[in-house]
Amino acid sequence: MSKLKAICLSTVASSAIVLAIPASADTLRLLTWGGYAPEEVIAKFEAETGHTVEVTTSNNEQMIAKLRATGGGGFDLAQPSQDRIAGPQAEFGIYKPIDMSKIDTSLFIPSMLEATQGNTTVDGAVYGVPHVWGTSGLVLDTKMAASVKDYTDLCSDDVAGKVSYRLKRPTLIGFAFAMGLDPFAAYGDEAAYSEVMAQVEAKLTDCKPNVKTYWGGGDELIGLVRSGEVVASMAWDAGGWQLNADNPDINFVAPASGALGWIDTFALPAKGRADDAAYDWINFVMRPDIAAMITEASSYFTASQGADEFVNEAQKAQFQASFPQEAIDNIKWYPPVPAGLEAIEGGVLDRVKAAN
Amino acid sequence: MRAEAKLGFILLLSPLVVWLSLLILIPHIDMLLVSLRERVGVGEYRISLANYLTFINEPLYLRTFIRTAMMSILATTITLLIAFPVSYYIAKIARGRVQSALFLLCLVPFWVSELVRTFGWMILLRETGIISNLLQALGLVDGPVELLYNDAAIMVGLVYTSMLFMVVPLVTTLESLPDEVIEAGYDLGGNGISVLREIIIPHATPGIVSGCIVVFMLSLGNYLTPIMLGGKDSLWFTELIYSQFIVRFNWELGAAFGFLLLGLSSFIVWGMLKLTGQSLEKTMG
Numbered sequence: 001m002s003k004l005k006a007i008c009l010s011t012v013a014s015s016a017i018v019l020a021i022p023a024s025a026d027t028l029r030l031l032t033w034g035g036y037a038p039e040e041v042i043a044k045f046e047a048e049t050g051h052t053v054e055v056t057t058s059n060n061e062q063m064i065a066k067l068r069a070t071g072g073g074g075f076d077l078a079q080p081s082q083d084r085i086a087g088p089q090a091e092f093g094i095y096k097p098i099d100m101s102k103i104d105t106s107l108f109i110p111s112m113l114e115a116t117q118g119n120t121t122v123d124g125a126v127y128g129v130p131h132v133w134g135t136s137g138l139v140l141d142t143k144m145a146a147s148v149k150d151y152t153d154l155c156s157d158d159v160a161g162k163v164s165y166r167l168k169r170p171t172l173i174g175f176a177f178a179m180g181l182d183p184f185a186a187y188g189d190e191a192a193y194s195e196v197m198a199q200v201e202a203k204l205t206d207c208k209p210n211v212k213t214y215w216g217g218g219d220e221l222i223g224l225v226r227s228g229e230v231v232a233s234m235a236w237d238a239g240g241w242q243l244n245a246d247n248p249d250i251n252f253v254a255p256a257s258g259a260l261g262w263i264d265t266f267a268l269p270a271k272g273r274a275d276d277a278a279y280d281w282i283n284f285v286m287r288p289d290i291a292a293m294i295t296e297a298s299s300y301f302t303a304s305q306g307a308d309e310f311v312n313e314a315q316k317a318q319f320q321a322s323f324p325q326e327a328i329d330n331i332k333w334y335p336p337v338p339a340g341l342e343a344i345e346g347g348v349l350d351r352v353k354a355a356n
Numbered sequence: 357m358r359a360e361a362k363l364g365f366i367l368l369l370s371p372l373v374v375w376l377s378l379l380i381l382i383p384h385i386d387m388l389l390v391s392l393r394e395r396v397g398v399g400e401y402r403i404s405l406a407n408y409l410t411f412i413n414e415p416l417y418l419r420t421f422i423r424t425a426m427m428s429i430l431a432t433t434i435t436l437l438i439a440f441p442v443s444y445y446i447a448k449i450a451r452g453r454v455q456s457a458l459f460l461l462c463l464v465p466f467w468v469s470e471l472v473r474t475f476g477w478m479i480l481l482r483e484t485g486i487i488s489n490l491l492q493a494l495g496l497v498d499g500p501v502e503l504l505y506n507d508a509a510i511m512v513g514l515v516y517t518s519m520l521f522m523v524v525p526l527v528t529t530l531e532s533l534p535d536e537v538i539e540a541g542y543d544l545g546g547n548g549i550s551v552l553r554e555i556i557i558p559h560a561t562p563g564i565v566s567g568c569i570v571v572f573m574l575s576l577g578n579y580l581t582p583i584m585l586g587g588k589d590s591l592w593f594t595e596l597i598y599s600q601f602i603v604r605f606n607w608e609l610g611a612a613f614g615f616l617l618l619g620l621s622s623f624i625v626w627g628m629l630k631l632t633g634q635s636l637e638k639t640m641g
Contacts, residue, residue, distance in 0.1 A: 213587035227484045346604040
């Protein structure tokens with residue numbers, strides 16, 4: 001009996017010790033994109049603050065799906081794109097408002113912070129602050145696909161069979177702009193948006209014989225372009241710059257109709273348990289020197305004020321080659337996606353995939 | 357005494373009941389309820405059959421549904437045609453170490469994950485892949501050939517992935533067939549074909565049916581192989597379910613699709629059992 005008692009006591013004692021670990025050293029469960037939390041940044045953060053970081057990499061849709069399944073639990077900090085926060089928040093309530101007083105706003109580029117706050121406000125509360133931004137446009141093998149200037153050129157005979165793009169919403173939006181339509185203006189009107197999407201659907205169906213395959217993940221695309229099986233693709237700028245480092249012929253080109261700009265944010269899941277660690281992480285990675293480390297690891301640029309000074313020359317040169325000033329001015333930033341549009345787009349994407 | 361036996365029975369049964377109810381029954385009931393509601397506004401739902409009507413009214417979904425079923429049946433047939441001679445050789449002709457070595461060879465590919473196996477096929481079949489380069493080196497073709505991203509590639513992947521699940525039940529049933537019975541068939545004037553038709557196949561039917569059921573289910577529910585090998589034309593019903601749940605946030609339609617797939621597979625298995633005059637107890641027991 002006394003033995004049992006001892007076991008009980010020791011169990012209670014050990015669990016008390018576990019519980020008594022000071023709240024200042026939390027485990028931060030981070031739901032993010034590949035490349036946004038490099039090893040050396042995590043090591044430095046853990047050394048400075050005592051928190052530990054567990055990283056799960058994902059994408060926009062999976063982030064929302066994961067948080068929706070648990071009602072906003074399982075993670076302490078998520079990084080959805082700024083246009084994908086307001087809709088899911090209104091629909092599923094998976095985030096909690098950000099306490100701006102805990103964030104060092106001087107670390108952010110003011111225009112980006114303001115734009116992100118505006119786009120992620122639901123019922124007067126702010127749900128997102130900016131972290132990483134980038135664009136999608138064209139990745140081209142300039143020797144083989146010099147004729148491609150815009151998304152619609154992917155359908156020309158010059159590059160038949162050597163084209164790839166994603167069957168996801170950025171492709172629909174990009175093609176709509178290249179066809180002279182304005183999908184963002186039609187966001188608020190489901191009928192008008194369906195009309196725009198119907199035209200894009202016809203174009204993509206015509207274009208299908210040109211396509212080698214629809215790529216799914218960044219690594220798949222890089223494999224296709226590196227092997228030369230694909231010479232022109234719709235892709236993210238960072239992917240293009242990574243390929244450019246290996247093969248100077250390949251580079252990211254902003255399409256004539258404008259690259260599509262996205263900003264990935266920090267958002268707090270509704271049932272996150274380590275908010276302090278989350279705020280610490282935000283304030284840590286937005287420091288210019290740390291932000292530059294992330295840029296170096298992933299080729300993505302951040303919304304950190306003054307990080308440019310720390311970024312190496314090669315990456316600056318790549319950026320300037322792809323983005324002359326007029327291309328930067330021509331970037332089309334995604335406005336928040338109203339709930340319900342995904343269903344229209346989904347039908348279009350399914351039908352394009354099924355077309356022969 | 358009686359009460360004790362009853363208690364024992366309950367205790368023995370409880371893990372099974374917990375397993376079935378927690379992992380199968382409750383999720384399915386929840387799915388059914390989700391599939392029966394319709395989104396009318398932000399966070400507002402009402403009960404309706406709208407999701408099932410969407411399936412009926414959109415020809416694409418029906419076509420994908422039928423295509424998936426047809427391709428799975430074809431994959432099952434091809435697997436059976438390849439696996440039957442292989443199993444017969446392993447069970448009846450090979451002896452001793454050769455027998456176990458051959459059986460092991462069927463098993464070895466399954467030590468690596470399905471993802472790696474499928475990726476192996478991609479390396480072989482792609483335009484800059486091994487087969488394409490080999491054909492060019494032999495001078496059989498002029499330029500690179502693309503063997504990936506079509507229905508044939510999906511079929512190859514499906515058959516390869518499910519081969520073992522056909523071979524194992526076939527070997528087991530064929531091994532239980534005494535050699536004397538086959539010899540007697542020949543002694544009574546039968547030839548190869550009539551012995552196969554009158555003796556071997558009837559004896560192996562339970563194995564054939566259970567192998568077919570497993571392979572068919574695996575093909576129908578496969579997600580990875582059609583996506584990776586099928587490329588732009590890979591339309592598979594599981595992919596539709598995945599995209600409704602994960603990409604479109606439309607759990608309602610996804611759940612309805614899930615139930616339709618469950619119904620389809622149950623129906624085809626039932627049809628297969630009726631057609632061959634087998635019962636589930638006989639094949640699985």
